[in-house]
């Protein structure tokens with residue numbers, strides 16, 4: 129472990145790239161991704177299915193699928209660089225880094241009571257006594273809003289509803305006292321009323337415990353509620369970053385713009401959502417230049433040849449578009 | 463029962479056996495009418511009984527009481543082939559419902575033949591027409607399900623349902639598994655189908671934005687019962703049931719400043735242990751003493767055709783609901 133910088137972010141990811149073998153070739157589902165999250169703050173990552181959101185989180189944790197490899201980049205939690213090998217300790221429990229998955233049933237151990245799963249890290253990682261670990265687990269069950277924690281301690285995952293299971297998953301993730309919580313669509317399978325409860329819980333944890341969050345979602349409304357900052361991912365790259373309210377009210381990348389246009393908004397039922405034409409390219413045959421150009425309404429010949437990097441487009445904002453300045457509020461595709 | 467309706471569900475209840483010899487009432491005394499050429503949206507939390515209502519309409523579940531009428535004719539438990547044809551269903555996961563070995567053309571032709579819908583000479587033209595209806599190129603007829611994206615598969619599933627010229631199309635969460643950017647195109651397709659083919663649709667979803675976007679009328683379910691029903695804007699602009707109001711307030715908004723405080727504590731109880739009185743009362747922010755004792759009937763609230771099952775349906779929301 130080494131100290132990398134003096135002004136310490138809770139999480140700093142720099143130039144992260146990942147390669148995975150697929151069908152005899154190699155794909156790069158994460159390509160030069162950088163971001164930081166400060167203590168008590170939250171970054172949402174959005175993008176279409178297959179854009180690389182989950183692989184990014186897995187690479188941060190060192191939980192890549194078989195054959196996967198981090199080819200560049202480094203990750204630091206509170207200034208301490210995480211070596212890839214050290215991260216790979218299952219549930220990332222070493223590194224003050226934890227993850228919550230979309231499907232808690234798949235992530236929880238079906239033959240252990242939820243209490244035992246939550247008490248595991250306090251006992252074996254934090255070194256508490258059996259009794260103290262049990263108390264800590266009960267406290268966590270209470271913290272995540274599970275009614276009747278003493279009874280629920282002895283329940284098995286399948287005996288709980290989806291909403292309760294997701295809370296248990298969060299309690300397990302918090303049990304190692306992480307500084308950073310990575311969330312991969314943790315509310316996607318929940319009803320809106322339960323989703324609201326889980327989002328409120330996460331926001332309490334940020335406020336009260338100073339937890340830093342990275343929150344992957346495909347729902348821009350959820351991103352707006354849960355995060356201060358937004359990163360938009362396309363074909364393995366971050367194509368736009370900035371404060372969530374600003375990005376959503378005046379996007380500086382045509383892809384972000386397209387995502388907004390395709391969103392179905394409950395408050396404007398008569399606005400017709402417009403889909404982004406085409407689909408995500410095959411990662412083994414990425415278009416040259418800007419990977420978004422075949423689907424882009426602003427594309428020019430230049431876009432098909434020039435490599436575009438994320439660059440500053442105003443205070444706290446960045447876009448990977450050659451024509452970012454041409455996007456203004458109200459631009460509407462014909 | 464309204465005569466202009468293509469479909470009427472009258473006091474239908476469906477139960478399943480539960481532990482300890484008890485019964486789980488998945489659908490409890492539900493009545494619905496579907497007007498021809500319109501879209502009826504059904505919303506509600508997971509487990510509220512939406513799919514079971516749909517399955518009772520298609521005949522996959524046999525109601526323990528109540529009746530279902532198609533064009534005014536009661537449907538009995540043993541349905542004829544033509545009745546089955548008249549009511550088609552599209553599901554959340556189009557892949558699971560498509561045979562991976564057959565091309566789209568093979569699937570469609572077989573259906574057209576079984577139901578004697580067109581002459582052999584006209585089959586190819588009808589297949590192409592179906593592709594046009596769902597916004598796919600004719601070349602898609604040569605493809606097999608595995609070759610298509612999620613959105614394209616959903617179009618194929620819809621084409622297959624349309625092939626048999628149904629009177630009623632039931633779509634159960636048809637866009638929930640799709641990417642946001644693709645959802646928009648499938649919704650647009652449902653819009654078009656209603657306009658061009660004056661199809662009558664029951665559209666089930668837990669996504670309120672999607673339901674508001676598409677429906678003419680909306681029914682809100684909670685624990686097996688309809689708790690509110692009305693024209694789209696009656697439900698979304700003037701909701702009369704505290705549950706409907708909580709659902710609406712819980713939808714994440716694009717321009718939200720911060721996390722909205724949750725409107726509802728707790729989770730829906732099991733339908734096996736239905737709470738006394740109004741089943742919503744343990745979670746209801748404005749429940750009063752009467753609510754635990756007396757079950758509110760689904761009654762007229764506000765303007766014509768707007769129904770709500772709440773003792774206080776004709777009173778404004780209280781501050782309690784904002785906490």
Ligand SMILES: Nc1ncnc2c1ncn2[C@@H]1O[C@H](COP(=O)(O)OP(=O)(O)OP(=O)(O)O)[C@@H](O)[C@H]1O
Nearest residue numbers: 148150157176177178179180181182183184193411
């Ligand atoms: N185990 C794996 N082996 C090979 N390729 C994979 C594997 N997991 C993911 N990929 C590929 O990596 C790319 C990024 O996938 P990823 O799961 O990160 O997308 P995502 O943005 O999380 O999408 P979703 O919204 O569907 O969860 C995709 O092209 C995917 O097919």
Ligand SMILES: Nc1ncnc2c1ncn2[C@@H]1O[C@H](COP(=O)(O)OP(=O)(O)OP(=O)(O)O)[C@@H](O)[C@H]1O
Nearest residue numbers: 478486488507508509510511512513514515668733
């Ligand atoms: N075959 C069955 N046997 C026993 N119980 C069932 C069966 N089918 C449904 N149920 C129960 O009936 C209730 C209603 O289920 P249903 O699937 O209709 O709900 P839903 O509103 O469609 O939910 P979701 O949004 O999760 O799809 C639930 O409590 C469910 O567990």
Ligand code: SF4
Nearest residue numbers: 418421424431449450
């Ligand atoms: S660089 Fe060109 S193709 Fe890429 S997003 Fe910008 S305008 Fe579109």
Ligand code: SF4
Nearest residue numbers: 740743746753772773
């Ligand atoms: S009847 Fe009572 S408990 Fe039921 S919704 Fe109305 S106020 Fe709430």
Ligand SMILES: [Mg+2]
Nearest residue numbers: 181182183312
């Ligand atoms: Mg993912």
Ligand SMILES: [Mg+2]
Nearest residue numbers: 512513514634
């Ligand atoms: Mg269902």
